[in-house]
Amino acid sequence: MxxxxxxxxxxxxxxxxxxxxxxxxxxxxxxxxxxxxxxxxxxxxxxxxxxxxxxxxxxxxxxxxxxxxxxxxxxxxxxxxxxxxxxxxxxxxxxxxxxxxxxxxxxxxxxxxxxxxxxxxxxxxxxxxxxxxxxxxxxxxxxxxxxxxxxxxxxxxxxxxxxxxxxxxxxxxxxxxxxxxxxxxxxxxxxxxxxxxxxxxxxxxxxxxxxxxxxxxxxxxxxxxxxxxxxxxxxTDAEGAAxxxxxxxRYDGGIGEFVDFLAPDAALTQTWRITGAGDFAETVPVLDEQTGHMISREVQRTCEVDIAMRWGTGYETVVQSYVNIIATPKGGTHQTGFDQALTKVLRDQVAQNARRLKAGTDRLEKDDIAAGLTAVVTVRLPEPQFEGQTKEILGTPAVRQVVQKVLSQGLTERFTSARREDKAQSGLVLEKVVSEMKARLSARQLKETQRRKSALESSTLPPKLADCRSSDTTQNELFIVEGDSALGTAKPARDSEYQAILPIRGKILNVQKASVADMLANAECAAILQVIGAGSGRTFDLEAARYGKIIILSDADVDGAHIRTLLLTLLHRYARPLIEGGRVYAAVPPLHRTVVKAQGRRAGEVVYTYSDAENTALQARLAKQGRTFDKPQRYKGLGEMDVDQLAETTMDRSRRTLRRVTITDTERANEVFELLMGNDVAPRKEFIVNAPGFDRERIDV
Missing domain, CATH: 3.30.565.10 (Histidine kinase-like ATPase, C-terminal domain)
Incomplete structure (x- = not known):
C-alpha cells in the first residue's frame, strides 16, 4: 500500500x-x-x-x-x-x-x-x-x-x-x-x-x-x-468464434488508400490527391528565457494540406478530417475550408457548363455535391488550437483559408485540365452533382404534392393505383403487383378498406445501373415512389410514408423472383428507411393447387404447395396413404388464380404468409446489390458459376 x-x-x-x-x-x-x-x-x-x-x-x-x-x-x-x-x-x-x-x-x-x-x-x-x-x-x-x-x-x-x-x-x-x-x-x-x-x-x-x-x-x-x-x-461472437x-x-498508400477503404460504393472517379501548403502569422505567448515570463510574439506558421477524394455511384457521404493524424469528428476550420472550396468550385463549373449539363438556373447545394463523395482531409501544422483537450474540433482560424486556397486551386486545375482522362472524370462529377440537384428538386416537389391527409387527395396519384379508403397509415398496405392481369384478380380479392393495389408493367428499370435522372424518367419507378409519398434518396422521410406495409406480390417463378429483386433494388437505393424500418414484405403465393378427393358427399380437401419439390412430396405422401387426388393445378401467374383463391392464400391477413425483408449488415447489403445488380459483369458471372448447386443445363438461353 x-x-x-x-x-x-x-x-x-x-x-x-x-x-x-x-x-x-x-x-x-x-x-x-x-x-x-x-x-x-x-x-x-x-x-x-x-x-x-x-x-x-x-x-x-x-x-x-x-x-x-x-x-x-x-x-x-x-x-x-x-x-x-x-x-x-x-x-x-x-x-x-x-x-x-x-x-x-x-x-x-x-x-x-x-x-x-x-x-x-x-x-x-x-x-x-x-x-x-x-x-x-x-x-x-x-x-x-x-x-x-x-x-x-x-x-x-x-x-x-x-x-x-x-x-x-x-x-x-x-x-x-x-x-x-x-x-x-x-x-x-x-x-x-x-x-x-x-x-x-x-x-x-x-x-x-x-x-x-x-x-x-x-x-x-x-x-x-x-x-x-x-x-x-x-x-466470442454468436457462432462461438473469438x-x-x-x-x-501497415499501409504504404497513405490517405489515397484510406479513401478506397472508406468508400461505401463503387467508384465513379479515380481517387484524386490534392496537396499544398500555406503560410500564416499567429500571435502566441512565448517563454522568455531571460525573464522567465510569457511574452506575446508574432510567429510564422506553415500549414501543410493533403486531401484525397473520390466520387462513387451511390449517394452516401463519408468525409473524415484529421489534424496531425488526430481525428476531428466534429470538424473545425480545416473542414469548413474544405466545404467552402468544394461548393464554390463546383458551382462555378456547373455555371460555366450549364447549357451542356441542362442545369438551368437552379443553384447547387452542399448535399448535391457531397452525394457519393468519400474524402479524407488532413492538415499538419505546429501548435494547432483545439477546442478542449479531447481535440474534436480544430479552432485555428487561419487554417480555413489555407485549406480553401489549396483545394480551390487543385480542383480548378483538375476541372480545366486538357488531359482526356481528367476531362472524362470531371465530366462524370458534374453530371452526377447536377443529377443530384435535379433529384432533390424533384423529390421536394414530389413530397409537397403527394402527401395526403384524406382519401380525397388520392386524385393526384397515378390513375392505375387502386387506393384504399382508410387514412390510418399504420394499418394500410400497398401491394405492388405484376401486370394488369394480376390487378384484375387482386383488386376484388383485397380488403379495400386497408389494402391498395399498384400494378407495374413487367420488369422495371435496374436502378443499380441507372442514374438518378434515368430513374425519375422511368414511369414505373417514379409511380412507386410517388405512391409511397415519402420522397427518395437522402430526402426520404419514413414518417411521411402513406402505408405501413409495402408488399411485393409477384409470380412464384423465376421471372417473378427477378421482378421482386428489381423492386427491392429500387427500395434499397432510394427508400432504404422502409427496409430498415421493417416495412417491406414479399408475399408468398402458392405454385400448385391440389384437390384431394374425399369419400361420400363430403367436399374435397384443397392443398396448396409452394414449390415443385413440395408438390412432389405431397403426391408421394398421398399415394402412400392410398388417397386419390385430381391433377394438380399449376399457376403460371397470379392472373390464373381465382379471386377467392388469391384472397385465401395471399391477401387475407388471417391466413396469408409474408416474408419480411430486413438488413442486418448495411455494408454487406450494399456489396451484394452491387454484385448482383451493378455494372461489373465479371464478378457476377463468377458468383453464379461458383454458387452451390449450379447446373449449366438449367440456364435459359
Missing part, C-alpha cells in the same frame, strides 16, 4: 496533478470507457508523433489480462538527462508536469498529435500505477509512479502489480538503470493501470475502437506498422 508520509516533496510534485484528479472530465471528457480510451490515445499519439518525425516505424499496444495496457515503440526514447529549470529528468518532467514536453515552440516536433503537453502527465495522474522504461544511450532506464507521484513499487514474485507496496521518493527522484542495450537500440515502453478511484467500475479498454484507431493511424502515417495484442479473455488475438496494420 502507499506510504502515509506527506512532505513538501509530495506537494511540489502533486500540486498540478491534483487538479487533474479532482476534475478529470476537463481533460479526458468522461470517466467511463470513453475517457479510459482517451488516456490510451494520448500515450499512443506520443509514439505516433515520433514516427511522424521520422523516428521509429513500429508501435505495439498490448492489453494485459490484469487490466493494464502497455504501449511500446522503437523511436528515440524519452529524454533521460536533467531538465535545467526543474532539476528533474526528462522522464519525470513529461509524466509529472502539466504543459511540459517537446511539443511547444517547434523545438522537437514540427507538428504533433499530443499538442497541449498534458497527455502523459494526465494519464499518470489518473493511473493507480504507471511504469515507464526507456532504451537510450546503451542502457534501459526505468521509473514508476503511483497516482502521479514518483517512487518505487516493491513487487513480489508474481510480477508488477498496482497493489504492491509503494515507496515514494522524498529527498530526490532516481531514474533507475535496469539493463544494458546496444547503442543503436532506442525506444519507450509505458505500462499503466487505470485508477479505480477515478474511473467507473464498468470502464474497460475496448478492442474494436482500438483496432479502428490503429488502422486509421496506419493509413495516415504511411510505412508505420501498428500491432494490437489482446491478452484478455476474448469475448477475434484474432494479434492484429497488425
Amino acid at each position: 502507499a506510504s502515509k508520509d506527506y512532505t513538501a516533496r509530495h506537494l511540489s510534485v502533486l500540486e498540478g496533478l491534483e487538479a487533474v484528479r479532482k476534475r478529470p472530465g476537463m481533460y479526458i471528457g468522461s470517466t467511463d470507457s470513453r475517457g479510459l480510451m482517451h488516456c490510451l490515445w494520448e500515450i499512443i499519439d506520443n509514439s505516433v508523433d515520433e514516427a511522424l518525425g521520422g523516428h521509429g516505424t513500429r508501435i505495439e499496444v498490448q492489453l494485459h489480462a490484469d487490466g493494464s495496457v502497455e504501449v511500446r515503440d522503437t523511436a528515440r526514447g524519452l529524454p533521460t538527462d536533467i531538465e535545467p529549470r526543474t532539476g528533474l529528468t526528462g522522464v519525470e518532467v513529461i509524466f509529472t508536469k502539466l504543459h511540459a514536453g517537446g511539443k511547444f515552440g517547434g523545438g522537437a516536433y514540427a507538428s504533433s498529435g499530443g499538442l497541449h503537453g498534458v497527455g502523459a502527465s494526465v494519464v499518470n495522474a489518473l493511473s493507480e500505477r504507471l511504469d515507464v522504461e526507456v532504451d537510450r544511450d546503451g542502457a534501459t532506464w526505468a521509473m514508476s509512479f503511483h497516482r502521479g507521484e514518483p517512487g518505487e513499487f516493491l513487487d513480489g514474485k508474481d510480477g508488477p502489480s498496482p497493489t504492491a507496496t509503494f515507496v515514494p521518493f522524498v529527498d530526490g527522484s532516481r531514474l533507475r538503470k535496469v539493463g544494458r542495450v546496444s547503442k543503436a537500440t532506442t525506444g519507450t515502453r509505458v505500462r499503466y493501470w487505470a485508477d479505480p478511484q477515478i474511473f467507473t467500475r464498468d470502464a474497460a479498454f475496448q478492442l474494436e475502437p482500438l483496432v479502428r484507431r490503429a488502422r486509421q493511424t496506419a493509413f495516415l502515417v504511411p510505412g508505420l506498422e501498428l500491432e494490437i495484442a489482446d491478452d484478455r479473455t476474448p469475448p 477475434p484474432e488475438r494479434i492484429q497488425t496494420f
Whole structure:
C-alpha cells in the first residue's frame, strides 16, 4: 500500500496533478470507457508523433489480462538527462508536469498529435500505477509512479502489480538503470493501470475502437506498422468464434488508400490527391528565457494540406478530417475550408457548363455535391488550437483559408485540365452533382404534392393505383403487383378498406445501373415512389410514408423472383428507411393447387404447395396413404388464380404468409446489390458459376 508520509516533496510534485484528479472530465471528457480510451490515445499519439518525425516505424499496444495496457515503440526514447529549470529528468518532467514536453515552440516536433503537453502527465495522474522504461544511450532506464507521484513499487514474485507496496521518493527522484542495450537500440515502453478511484467500475479498454484507431493511424502515417495484442479473455461472437488475438496494420498508400477503404460504393472517379501548403502569422505567448515570463510574439506558421477524394455511384457521404493524424469528428476550420472550396468550385463549373449539363438556373447545394463523395482531409501544422483537450474540433482560424486556397486551386486545375482522362472524370462529377440537384428538386416537389391527409387527395396519384379508403397509415398496405392481369384478380380479392393495389408493367428499370435522372424518367419507378409519398434518396422521410406495409406480390417463378429483386433494388437505393424500418414484405403465393378427393358427399380437401419439390412430396405422401387426388393445378401467374383463391392464400391477413425483408449488415447489403445488380459483369458471372448447386443445363438461353 502507499506510504502515509506527506512532505513538501509530495506537494511540489502533486500540486498540478491534483487538479487533474479532482476534475478529470476537463481533460479526458468522461470517466467511463470513453475517457479510459482517451488516456490510451494520448500515450499512443506520443509514439505516433515520433514516427511522424521520422523516428521509429513500429508501435505495439498490448492489453494485459490484469487490466493494464502497455504501449511500446522503437523511436528515440524519452529524454533521460536533467531538465535545467526543474532539476528533474526528462522522464519525470513529461509524466509529472502539466504543459511540459517537446511539443511547444517547434523545438522537437514540427507538428504533433499530443499538442497541449498534458497527455502523459494526465494519464499518470489518473493511473493507480504507471511504469515507464526507456532504451537510450546503451542502457534501459526505468521509473514508476503511483497516482502521479514518483517512487518505487516493491513487487513480489508474481510480477508488477498496482497493489504492491509503494515507496515514494522524498529527498530526490532516481531514474533507475535496469539493463544494458546496444547503442543503436532506442525506444519507450509505458505500462499503466487505470485508477479505480477515478474511473467507473464498468470502464474497460475496448478492442474494436482500438483496432479502428490503429488502422486509421496506419493509413495516415504511411510505412508505420501498428500491432494490437489482446491478452484478455476474448469475448466470442454468436457462432462461438473469438477475434484474432494479434492484429497488425501497415499501409504504404497513405490517405489515397484510406479513401478506397472508406468508400461505401463503387467508384465513379479515380481517387484524386490534392496537396499544398500555406503560410500564416499567429500571435502566441512565448517563454522568455531571460525573464522567465510569457511574452506575446508574432510567429510564422506553415500549414501543410493533403486531401484525397473520390466520387462513387451511390449517394452516401463519408468525409473524415484529421489534424496531425488526430481525428476531428466534429470538424473545425480545416473542414469548413474544405466545404467552402468544394461548393464554390463546383458551382462555378456547373455555371460555366450549364447549357451542356441542362442545369438551368437552379443553384447547387452542399448535399448535391457531397452525394457519393468519400474524402479524407488532413492538415499538419505546429501548435494547432483545439477546442478542449479531447481535440474534436480544430479552432485555428487561419487554417480555413489555407485549406480553401489549396483545394480551390487543385480542383480548378483538375476541372480545366486538357488531359482526356481528367476531362472524362470531371465530366462524370458534374453530371452526377447536377443529377443530384435535379433529384432533390424533384423529390421536394414530389413530397409537397403527394402527401395526403384524406382519401380525397388520392386524385393526384397515378390513375392505375387502386387506393384504399382508410387514412390510418399504420394499418394500410400497398401491394405492388405484376401486370394488369394480376390487378384484375387482386383488386376484388383485397380488403379495400386497408389494402391498395399498384400494378407495374413487367420488369422495371435496374436502378443499380441507372442514374438518378434515368430513374425519375422511368414511369414505373417514379409511380412507386410517388405512391409511397415519402420522397427518395437522402430526402426520404419514413414518417411521411402513406402505408405501413409495402408488399411485393409477384409470380412464384423465376421471372417473378427477378421482378421482386428489381423492386427491392429500387427500395434499397432510394427508400432504404422502409427496409430498415421493417416495412417491406414479399408475399408468398402458392405454385400448385391440389384437390384431394374425399369419400361420400363430403367436399374435397384443397392443398396448396409452394414449390415443385413440395408438390412432389405431397403426391408421394398421398399415394402412400392410398388417397386419390385430381391433377394438380399449376399457376403460371397470379392472373390464373381465382379471386377467392388469391384472397385465401395471399391477401387475407388471417391466413396469408409474408416474408419480411430486413438488413442486418448495411455494408454487406450494399456489396451484394452491387454484385448482383451493378455494372461489373465479371464478378457476377463468377458468383453464379461458383454458387452451390449450379447446373449449366438449367440456364435459359
